[in-house]
Amino acid sequence: MQLATKEPEHRIDARGNAAREVIGVSFRLNNPRQRLPYLVERKANPVFQFAEALWYLAGRRDLEMIGYYAPSMRSYSADGIHLGGxxxxxxxxxxxxxxxxxxDLVTELxxxxxxxxxxxxPVFSPAELADRSNPDVACLAGLHLLPRDGHLNMVCNMRANDLDCGLLSDVFSFTMIQEYAAIQLGLRLGTYTHTIGSAHVNDHNAERxxxxxxxxxxxxVVNFPFPAMPLDTAPTTIEHLLVHEEALRTNELRYTAQHxxxxxxxxxxxxxxVLLFELYRQIQHDQVDTVDPALLHALDPGLRWLMTRKWPACAAALDGGAL
Incomplete structure (x- = not known):
């Protein structure tokens, strides 16, 4: 990321987005489970990270769900209903x-x-190049699953990556997919390698x-261990979770930590x-100044740390001394 901000190889201006760019970037995570950065300036949003990962794992493309957690994604929809690439x-x-x-075909293989x-x-399709006005072309070329020595390694190939806005979310979701795949294959989690064709930072984000x-x-650097995904995780698990996600997103239900x-x-x-989704429901629908402190107390320490740095209503609950 430093190369793209301080020592760029190129200055580009694709579709009006002035950016600094480095071509051909790669890094490897030996412990992909540690998928969140604990940096105050970065303000990682674990609510969106989990929502996007579940949206992927469920095979969805609807804007209704993901647009609730990231309204800016609505601008990439050609029909206002679905997302494309x-x-x-x-x-x-x-x-x-x-x-x-x-x-399914790859895991069976x-x-x-x-x-x-x-x-x-493979994800990126040549057909995406046919419409030059397409606002949503896949940045992900594909994911390569490589079982070796009892571990599932994965190589991610990106045609392009915005190092400020996209990289964190991509690594989180793709390593979740990797861990999910490892469970389906009965393997331990291996290494994650991320390769990028065009690694870039938009000029207006360079200072951040x-x-x-x-x-x-x-x-x-503050750090917290990220727990392992349960070994019984299956498609039915994702379906079950999304029932609760929808109920909270649409404000049909509200949950206590005990519930x-x-x-x-x-x-x-x-x-x-689900604790994260209920906290977000209170922030979005109830528009509270202070969330229910019992929900924060029930969060793992790392998620609590992130939520109190991202959302003022969570910080206010913590500052109130209730925890």
């Missing part, structure tokens, strides 16, 4: 061949041929990126996600 989950988990998804090099999940880099460099922990039948890992 950026709906990666629809490409990966939606029907592709005789009613089966690309994900790898169950039968563990050392295969063919476990590639500089502040994030300065904070990361000054240390010591989430004792009555929804969810593993504690996934209870954390």
């Amino acid at each position: 950026s709906a990666y989950g629809h490409t990966l988990f939606g029907p592709a061949h005789k009613g089966r998804s690309r994900f 790898l169950l039968n041929e563990p050392d295969s090099k063919r476990g590639y999940l 990126v500089r502040r994030v880099l300065d904070e990361a460099a000054s240390g010591p 989430i922990q004792t009555r929804l039948g969810l593993h504690p890992y996934w209870q954390q996600v």
Whole structure:
């Protein structure tokens, strides 16, 4: 990211977005489960991160769900109802061949041929280039699943990545997909490698990126261990979660921390996600100045840290001494 802000190889201006760019960037995460940065300046939003990952895992492309968590994504929809290329989950988990998804076909291949090099999940389609006015062309070229020595490694190939706005969300969602795939294959989580053709930072975001880099460099960096996804996670798990997500997003229900922990039948890992969605419901629908402190108290420490730095209503609950 520093190269794209301080030492860019190129200055570009694609579709009116002046940016600084480096070509051919790659990095590897040896522990992809640690998928969130704990930086005050970055203000990572775990509510959106989990919502987008679940939207992908469910194979959805509707704007109704994801637009609630990221209203700016509405500008990328050609019809105001669906998203196109950026709906990666629809490409990966939606029907592709005789009613089966690309994900299903690849996991079946790898169950039968563990050392295969063919476990590639393509996303970017040449057909996306046919319409030059298309506002939503996939940035993700594809995901390559590589089981080796009892671990599932994954290589992500991006045609382009906005290092300020897109990289954090992409790494979070793609490593969630990797961990989900590892569970379906009965493997441990391996390495995650992220490769980018055009790594860029828009000029109007460069100062914010500089502040994030300065904070990361000054240390010591706060860190919290991210828990492992439950080994019984399956498509039905995602479906169950999204029932509660929709009820909270549409403000049909409201949950207490005790209700989430004792009555929804969810593993504690996934209870954390519903806690986040209820906190967001209070912020969006109830428009409270202070959220229910019991919900914050029930969050894992890392998620609590992020929420209190992202949302003033969460910080106010913490500052009130209720925790």
